[in-house]
Amino acid sequence: MNGTVHVHHKVHRDVVFPVVNAIILILLMFITVYPVLNTVAYSFNDGTDALRGNIGLWPRVFSLKSYESILQDKAVYQAAWISASKTVIITILNLFWTGMLAFTLSRKEYVLRKFITTVMVLTMYVNAGLIPNYLLISKTLGLSKSYWVYIIPTMFSCFNMIVIRTYITGLPDALVESARIDGAGDIRVYWQIIFPLCMPVLATVALFVAVGSWNSWFDTHLYCAGQKALHSLQYLLKMKLATTQASANAAKTSADALKSTTQTTPITIRCAITVISTVPILVVYPFLQKYFVTGMALGSVKG
Amino acid sequence: MVGIARDSRQQAPSRGKGFLRTLCSQWQMMLMSVPMLLYVLLFNYAPMWGWANAFLDYTNKRNVAKGITPWYGLENFKWLFSRADFIQSIRNTLAMSVINLVFGTISSILLAVLLNEVRRRNFKRTVQTVTYLPHFLSMVIVVSMAQNIFASTGPINQMLISMGAVREPVFFLGEGKYFWWLVGVINVWKEVGWNTIIYISAMTAIDPSLYEAAAIDGAGRFQRILHVTLPGIKSTFVILLIMNIGHLMEAGFEIQYLLGSSLVRDFSTTIDIFVLEYGTEKLNIGVATAAGMFKSVVAIILLVGANFVAKRLGEDTLI
Numbered sequence: 001m002n003g004t005v006h007v008h009h010k011v012h013r014d015v016v017f018p019v020v021n022a023i024i025l026i027l028l029m030f031i032t033v034y035p036v037l038n039t040v041a042y043s044f045n046d047g048t049d050a051l052r053g054n055i056g057l058w059p060r061v062f063s064l065k066s067y068e069s070i071l072q073d074k075a076v077y078q079a080a081w082i083s084a085s086k087t088v089i090i091t092i093l094n095l096f097w098t099g100m101l102a103f104t105l106s107r108k109e110y111v112l113r114k115f116i117t118t119v120m121v122l123t124m125y126v127n128a129g130l131i132p133n134y135l136l137i138s139k140t141l142g143l144s145k146s147y148w149v150y151i152i153p154t155m156f157s158c159f160n161m162i163v164i165r166t167y168i169t170g171l172p173d174a175l176v177e178s179a180r181i182d183g184a185g186d187i188r189v190y191w192q193i194i195f196p197l198c199m200p201v202l203a204t205v206a207l208f209v210a211v212g213s214w215n216s217w218f219d220t221h222l223y224c225a226g227q228k229a230l231h232s233l234q235y236l237l238k239m240k241l242a243t244t245q246a247s248a249n250a251a252k253t254s255a256d257a258l259k260s261t262t263q264t265t266p267i268t269i270r271c272a273i274t275v276i277s278t279v280p281i282l283v284v285y286p287f288l289q290k291y292f293v294t295g296m297a298l299g300s301v302k303g
Numbered sequence: 304m305v306g307i308a309r310d311s312r313q314q315a316p317s318r319g320k321g322f323l324r325t326l327c328s329q330w331q332m333m334l335m336s337v338p339m340l341l342y343v344l345l346f347n348y349a350p351m352w353g354w355a356n357a358f359l360d361y362t363n364k365r366n367v368a369k370g371i372t373p374w375y376g377l378e379n380f381k382w383l384f385s386r387a388d389f390i391q392s393i394r395n396t397l398a399m400s401v402i403n404l405v406f407g408t409i410s411s412i413l414l415a416v417l418l419n420e421v422r423r424r425n426f427k428r429t430v431q432t433v434t435y436l437p438h439f440l441s442m443v444i445v446v447s448m449a450q451n452i453f454a455s456t457g458p459i460n461q462m463l464i465s466m467g468a469v470r471e472p473v474f475f476l477g478e479g480k481y482f483w484w485l486v487g488v489i490n491v492w493k494e495v496g497w498n499t500i501i502y503i504s505a506m507t508a509i510d511p512s513l514y515e516a517a518a519i520d521g522a523g524r525f526q527r528i529l530h531v532t533l534p535g536i537k538s539t540f541v542i543l544l545i546m547n548i549g550h551l552m553e554a555g556f557e558i559q560y561l562l563g564s565s566l567v568r569d570f571s572t573t574i575d576i577f578v579l580e581y582g583t584e585k586l587n588i589g590v591a592t593a594a595g596m597f598k599s600v601v602a603i604i605l606l607v608g609a610n611f612v613a614k615r616l617g618e619d620t621l622i
Contacts, residue, residue: 215440215443
């Protein structure tokens with residue numbers, strides 16, 4: 001008797017748990033995508049109507065006016081160009097240097113290996129801080145108000161180097177040894193043998209670097225705020241954020257004042273720019289998604 | 304250095320000469336690595352000279368304009384700790400990073416456990432793909448979305464009102480008492496999926512025979528989670544805890560800067576924002592550097608301390 005009750009309970013629990021678990025996870029996915037879809041809905045809504053709020057997953061009064069007004073704005077095209085070009089350049093430079101560095105630091109016979117590794121790993125924990133960095137970049141090197149301020153200070157990340165190095169360490173040593181016996185120098189060994197084998201991990205790192213560069217706004221804020229031609233897409237959005245923040249904080253009276261005859265409002269414009277600057281990430285995400293999980297697992301190995 | 308000496312001794316009988324000779328024979332590797340070494344020395348180490356500014360007097364604007372910044376001793380630090388707004392920024396930093404640490408860790412372990420129990424591979428992959436996504440969105444985009452979600456006419460308020468929890472819309476974005484929790488909620492939303500990666504990879508390393516043995520011993524699902532899964536991720540948990548304690552002074556900066564406003568500044572100003580305000584707006588480089596230096600030094604002490612404790616507990620350590 002006792003036994004049957006026990007078995008009954010067990011069966012009951014094993015059916016219930018997967019169902020409850022699935023419901024929780026589906027709910028979690030809903031919570032994850034809701035804000036994104038909500039913003040899309042706002043961006044396609046009529047501006048004046050959007051001030052009333054209460055828009056869910058679908059626009060209440062459909063309108064393309066926000067997108068039309070953005071796509072007529074030359075500043076948006078300029079910002080998109082800045083964002084895209086700096087992302088491409090930074091990604092290429094990063095992969096070029098970080099890959100070679102990771103290769104040399106994976107070679108046990110390299111006499112500077114320990115020294116360079118220590119210097120690199122310490123950068124993950126010790127940081128001079130905002131002001132000393134600012135003084136170096138803008139005063140000593142004079143990079144502020146120039147396009148190069150986006151490129152030059154962001155060429156290295158120790159975390160990415162460790163990810164690549166761990167991957168290379170996992171490759172068979174014989175590859176390098178046999179190439180050397182055939183007379184290949186280290187540079188050729190890297191570019192002709194190791195580099196082609198590293199494509200999966202380089203794709204991961206490329207994703208990290210590209211997303212980081214595409215998403216950055218603080219460099220513009222700190223070094224190029226006055227140079228309209230150098231504003232990035234994220235910085236443009238950041239400025240819109242400030243204006244809607246102010247209007248969200250003021251009560252209804254100013255919400256009325258914001259109504260305009262152009263049928264766009266700061267809120268819908270902000271949402272439309274949000275959507276535009278999210279789209280590139282959504283486009284590359286599925287392609288690179290299969291790589292980055294392996295990459296993360298590699299990077300988690302102790303440096 | 305010991306390692307280098309040992310390596311070179313293996314390759315050549317005379318020590319100093321052998322080291323140089325090996326180094327010369329490795330010129331190609333040097334070509335591939337030394338430029339980055341110099342780069343890192345310039346961009347990560349050279350700025351530390353800037354810490355000297357923490358001991359200089361930047362209060363006299365006329366002198367600063369002429370480039371005269373006399374020695375100031377510890378006056379900048381003394382001044383900092385007499386300021387209520389600096390103490391407040393330390394409080395805000397610690398409060399938000401503790402909230403992030405506690406809720407971030409609990410939520411990601413919980414999600415990892417739930418994902419680990421999913422038997423359908425496709426469903427598991429779908430959940431992972433969806434929940435990793437917010438990690439790749441910039442903070443500007445996230446705050447833009449949060450402005451809609453937490454607006455007085457937004458879905459959260461709508462839900463609270465329809466549930467009868469509140470009568471009037473809650474002013475989430477404009478009241479200081481909500482700010483820390485808002486930052487916590489947004490950070491969990493953004494990072495919970497991503498943070499499971501490391502726990503899930505630790506869970507896949509658990510020997511399946513442990514689960515079988517537990518099942519034979521009559522352990523139910525929850526007991527298996529409690530006695531096999533959670534102990535299996537303990538060392539990962541400890542390593543991450545050490546890293547996070549080392550970063551306790553980093554409550555993040557972007558989210559507070561973007562989400563904050565004059566209405567909530569008493570709760571949103573972190574040490575980084577304090578540094579930014581004094582350094583780039585009030586142009587007191589001395590005070591700003593001192594505040595940043597204080598932060599860095601405390602961070603190092605925290606890291607070394609947590610590392611020491613982990614070593615004592617017999618866990619893997621970071622350094």
